[in-house]
Amino acid sequence: MPRHRITQTDVAAMAGVSQATVSFVLNGSTPSGVRISEETRQRVLDAIRITGYAANPAAQRLAGGLTQILGVFTYEATFPRVSQDFYGPFLVGIEHAAERLGVDILLFTSARVVDGRRRLTRDGWQRLGVADGCLLLGQHEDRGELQHLLDTNYPFVFIGKRGSDGNRLPYVGADYVGATMRQVDRLAALGHRRIGYMGMRGTDQPTLDRVEGYRAAMRARGLTARFVELDDLADAAAEILAQRLTAVVVAPENYPEELADELELRGARVPDDVSVLLLGQPHHPRRGGRRWSGFCVPREEMGVRALHLLSRLVAADGGRSDREGRRTPGVPDAELHQILACPDVEGATLARPQADTLAAPRAETLAQPHADTSRTDRRDRTDRTDRTDRTDRTDRTSRTDRTTEDRTESA
Amino acid sequence: MPRHRITQTDVAAMAGVSQATVSFVLNGSTPSGVRISEETRQRVLDAIRITGYAANPAAQRLAGGLTQILGVFTYEATFPRVSQDFYGPFLVGIEHAAERLGVDILLFTSARVVDGRRRLTRDGWQRLGVADGCLLLGQHEDRGELQHLLDTNYPFVFIGKRGSDGNRLPYVGADYVGATMRQVDRLAALGHRRIGYMGMRGTDQPTLDRVEGYRAAMRARGLTARFVELDDLADAAAEILAQRLTAVVVAPENYPEELADELELRGARVPDDVSVLLLGQPHHPRRGGRRWSGFCVPREEMGVRALHLLSRLVAADGGRSDREGRRTPGVPDAELHQILACPDVEGATLARPQADTLAAPRAETLAQPHADTSRTDRRDRTDRTDRTDRTDRTDRTSRTDRTTEDRTESA
DNA sequence: TCAACGTGATGATGCGCATTATTAACGCGG
DNA sequence: CCGCGTTAATAATGCGCATCATCACGTTGA
Numbered sequence: 001m002p003r004h005r006i007t008q009t010d011v012a013a014m015a016g017v018s019q020a021t022v023s024f025v026l027n028g029s030t031p032s033g034v035r036i037s038e039e040t041r042q043r044v045l046d047a048i049r050i051t052g053y054a055a056n057p058a059a060q061r062l063a064g065g066l067t068q069i070l071g072v073f074t075y076e077a078t079f080p081r082v083s084q085d086f087y088g089p090f091l092v093g094i095e096h097a098a099e100r101l102g103v104d105i106l107l108f109t110s111a112r113v114v115d116g117r118r119r120l121t122r123d124g125w126q127r128l129g130v131a132d133g134c135l136l137l138g139q140h141e142d143r144g145e146l147q148h149l150l151d152t153n154y155p156f157v158f159i160g161k162r163g164s165d166g167n168r169l170p171y172v173g174a175d176y177v178g179a180t181m182r183q184v185d186r187l188a189a190l191g192h193r194r195i196g197y198m199g200m201r202g203t204d205q206p207t208l209d210r211v212e213g214y215r216a217a218m219r220a221r222g223l224t225a226r227f228v229e230l231d232d233l234a235d236a237a238a239e240i241l242a243q244r245l246t247a248v249v250v251a252p253e254n255y256p257e258e259l260a261d262e263l264e265l266r267g268a269r270v271p272d273d274v275s276v277l278l279l280g281q282p283h284h285p286r287r288g289g290r291r292w293s294g295f296c297v298p299r300e301e302m303g304v305r306a307l308h309l310l311s312r313l314v315a316a317d318g319g320r321s322d323r324e325g326r327r328t329p330g331v332p333d334a335e336l337h338q339i340l341a342c343p344d345v346e347g348a349t350l351a352r353p354q355a356d357t358l359a360a361p362r363a364e365t366l367a368q369p370h371a372d373t374s375r376t377d378r379r380d381r382t383d384r385t386d387r388t389d390r391t392d393r394t395d396r397t398s399r400t401d402r403t404t405e406d407r408t409e410s411a
Numbered sequence: 412m413p414r415h416r417i418t419q420t421d422v423a424a425m426a427g428v429s430q431a432t433v434s435f436v437l438n439g440s441t442p443s444g445v446r447i448s449e450e451t452r453q454r455v456l457d458a459i460r461i462t463g464y465a466a467n468p469a470a471q472r473l474a475g476g477l478t479q480i481l482g483v484f485t486y487e488a489t490f491p492r493v494s495q496d497f498y499g500p501f502l503v504g505i506e507h508a509a510e511r512l513g514v515d516i517l518l519f520t521s522a523r524v525v526d527g528r529r530r531l532t533r534d535g536w537q538r539l540g541v542a543d544g545c546l547l548l549g550q551h552e553d554r555g556e557l558q559h560l561l562d563t564n565y566p567f568v569f570i571g572k573r574g575s576d577g578n579r580l581p582y583v584g585a586d587y588v589g590a591t592m593r594q595v596d597r598l599a600a601l602g603h604r605r606i607g608y609m610g611m612r613g614t615d616q617p618t619l620d621r622v623e624g625y626r627a628a629m630r631a632r633g634l635t636a637r638f639v640e641l642d643d644l645a646d647a648a649a650e651i652l653a654q655r656l657t658a659v660v661v662a663p664e665n666y667p668e669e670l671a672d673e674l675e676l677r678g679a680r681v682p683d684d685v686s687v688l689l690l691g692q693p694h695h696p697r698r699g700g701r702r703w704s705g706f707c708v709p710r711e712e713m714g715v716r717a718l719h720l721l722s723r724l725v726a727a728d729g730g731r732s733d734r735e736g737r738r739t740p741g742v743p744d745a746e747l748h749q750i751l752a753c754p755d756v757e758g759a760t761l762a763r764p765q766a767d768t769l770a771a772p773r774a775e776t777l778a779q780p781h782a783d784t785s786r787t788d789r790r791d792r793t794d795r796t797d798r799t800d801r802t803d804r805t806d807r808t809s810r811t812d813r814t815t816e817d818r819t820e821s822a
Numbered sequence: 823t824c825a826a827c828g829t830g831a832t833g834a835t836g837c838g839c840a841t842t843a844t845t846a847a848c849g850c851g852g
Numbered sequence: 853c854c855g856c857g858t859t860a861a862t863a864a865t866g867c868g869c870a871t872c873a874t875c876a877c878g879t880t881g882a
Contacts, residue, residue, distance in 0.1 A: 414869095418867090418868055418869085419868070419869065420868080430868090430869080431869095431870085431871080433869095434868095434869060434871080435870090436868075437869095438871095439853055439872095444873095445871090463869075466868085467867085467868055467869075469867085469868080469869095470867070470869045470870095471866080471868080471869060471870080472867035472869095473867085473869075473870095474868075474869040474870045474871080475869090475870060475871085476869070476870060586858095603870095674855090
């Protein structure tokens with residue numbers, strides 16, 4: 001048994017050339033004034049075929065070449081538990097794309113968790129090096145780390161839109177803004193006018209986008225934006241009824257299932273009395289739970305696209321850092337930021353509003369256990385200020401700040 | 412920005428020692444007559460801490476060291492789509508274990524598919540090399556490839572019991588035999604006597620084990636083994652009723668959901684008239700489908716255990732092939748083959764047999780659309796011959812061949 | 823006084839490949 | 853006959869690390 005794996009030197013010997021020549025043939029030669037005659041080229045190629053030579057990735061990488069290994073790193077404390085997790089489906093897409101691309105996937109499961117999120121420090125950096133490039137998942141990325149990636153010109157792609165200073169960061173995101181607008185439109189088309197929004201806390205990009213979409217769509221229809229945001233779901237349900245909302249859109253992380261329970265507990269049926277549209281897939285689908293209407297984030301597709309993009313970046317980069325500071329021909333800027341559409345989902349939580357609700361308020365007939373009507377949420381604007389740092393957003397038609405409008409409404 | 416990543420040489424310079432010394436300190440020095448005084452050791456350690464040095468995996472690997480990267484290879488044509496697939500849950504467990512172990516996971520998604528299964532030829536071999544060791548998934552392993560792994564002393568662990576010449580192959584499997592026996596016992600304990608088995612085709616290990624368990628348990632209770640195996644599920648359902656079986660155990664790949672449909676179509680309720688126990692998790696769970704009784708394979712746990720075992724093998728091996736042919740102290744043989752218990756699942760498809768069924772046959776009252784009663788399956792022994800090559804099985808109490816018994820029964 | 827030995831560390835080498843610098847052979851005009 | 857440009861290929865180097873063979877320097881025992 002050839003304990004000694006076949007190397008370029010072996011191939012070279014068989015072809016009667018030098019190791020360097022083999023390397024040149026394998027890599028298209030071009031680098032400097034090196035030429036290989038078509039004849040020897042064929043000889044080498046034959047030798048490779050006969051010996052079944054295959055490059056040693058470690059050696060390739062050490063010498064500055066490419067490995068055909070792409071990495072996946074996540075900022076979340078726990079690595080995508082491939083299905084239970086929100087991030088799981090991305091991995092599925094990534095795997096799929098990797099198969100087609102013929103690359104291997106390296107999961108950086110070893111990165112240490114510090115302060116509830118994974119860090120890319122120290123050993124992290126070095127480990128990244130085995131891969132030609134890396135996919136980044138999760139919300140809580142670290143500025144310093146990113147800067148380092150940028151500085152070293154290490155190819156990477158984010159999964160999930162990057163708002164702040166996003167034009168520097170390649171990403172594949174989902175069109176939360178547009179999809180949310182469509183949900184409002186669906187409701188409006190059925191006759192809904194009092195449409196609420198639940199779940200606007202958090203400064204993560206999806207939430208910001210959903211809120212933006214909601215605001216824009218409501219405004220476009222001349223409707224009033226109403227935010228329901230209470231710590232307690234029971235209170236929230238009460239508030240929805242108190243405000244005589246006929247529909248709410250809600251982000252999936254806000255326990256829609258439980259919200260519906262609370263609503264029905266108070267005599268309001270879903271969707272007959274209150275339609276509920278989910279702005280994404282349910283996070284913890286209940287066994288035999290509702291089939292939610294709303295939209296779904298094409299997570300697998302995002303994974304696929306992200307890996308393809310990364311693959312292109314790597315190819316463009318040639319894996320080497322550019323010594324002259326000038327970028328290789330590379331990838332057109334348009335592809336650097338991809339926003340994928342989120343298709344609507346036809347579920348069982350969307351219905352026409354009740355006729356009487358349309359005509360006149362009769363919410364009083366609905367039970368309001370311990371609802372404090374005057375307690376309209378005032379927190380819906382607390383973090384409005386942070387929108388200022390998002391002005392450098394790239395695409396999406398810019399929407400003016402409608403803070404004042406909201407303020408008058410939510411009183 | 413230090414484009415030049417920190418190397419052992421840098422650390423050495425700071426500590427005022429040679430690069431070799433740094434390497435020794437990092438690896439516990441021992442190799443030959445090398446000694447490092449505690450003082451310099453500390454000096455080096457400090458330098459490492461200060462510089463934040465971390466080894467370059469590619470270089471380590473090239474020089475014959477370990478990478479802390481463990482690979483996952485699958486023989487299936489498609490890589491475990493991390494949840495839809497049967498193999499998905501294993502990956503989840505593997506990820507989990509990897510996090511705790513502090514290793515990275517390399518998915519060999521690039522291996523080419525030949526003849527419907529992935530191959531480890533050529534480039535495959537080399538790519539394996541980046542990882543310290545590798546987990547193997549799937550049924551259709553190739554002899555030649557395994558032999559090569561064995562020859563090169565490359566550390567690997569199978570997920571799933573390996574019957575044929577299993578003592579040479581480290582694996583983590585599930586106790587299909589025992590679990591299947593328990594299912595029969597559950598049924599018998601409720602009063603079932605006419606218990607059938609469906610889904611015995613195939614020579615994969617799980618199937619062999621299930622059949623073995625069924626046979627053993629039936630025999631232990633003095634009951635008659637009855638195999639139902641028809642190409643058409645409708646026929647199978649008819650056969651079950653014709654034979655007046657009050658219960659069947661069925662492997663999950665045999666469309667239990669559809670079988671139940673067919674049974675009920677013929678007026679036999681599940682489980683009231685026929686109990687159905689599933690020998691594993693359902694493969695394609697239907698939305699709002701039955702909650703199956705039976706047992707479940709602890710797939711995540713298997714993934715975890717497998718990775719742990721692999722990790723130990725790697726550590727024992729030192730990553731180097733043994734030049735003298737003698738194994739490193741290593742892992743006790745007992746751990747090389749792990750069989751995990753499959754806990755019972757309490758579902759809704761198990762019930763006491765009908766009183767009248769117990770007393771006297773009255774199957775005639777049940778509809779038998781186009782059942783050919785005389786058509787007892789004769790195929791249930793066609794591949795019995797291949798059991799001969801399994802005589803070298805390791806653990807599990809050996810069970811004598813009961814072919815004759817079955818033959819008399821199935822007439 | 824010197825060989826024998828233990829201690830603490832270093833220099834050199836090679837893993838397999840990419841790449842740069844250099845060489846060899848050849849044709850050709852002056 | 854020499855210098856020059858062109859083509860075709862090679863030698864040499866280094867990536868970062870593990871390891872083997874050595875070496876310098878005491879300490880002992882005879």
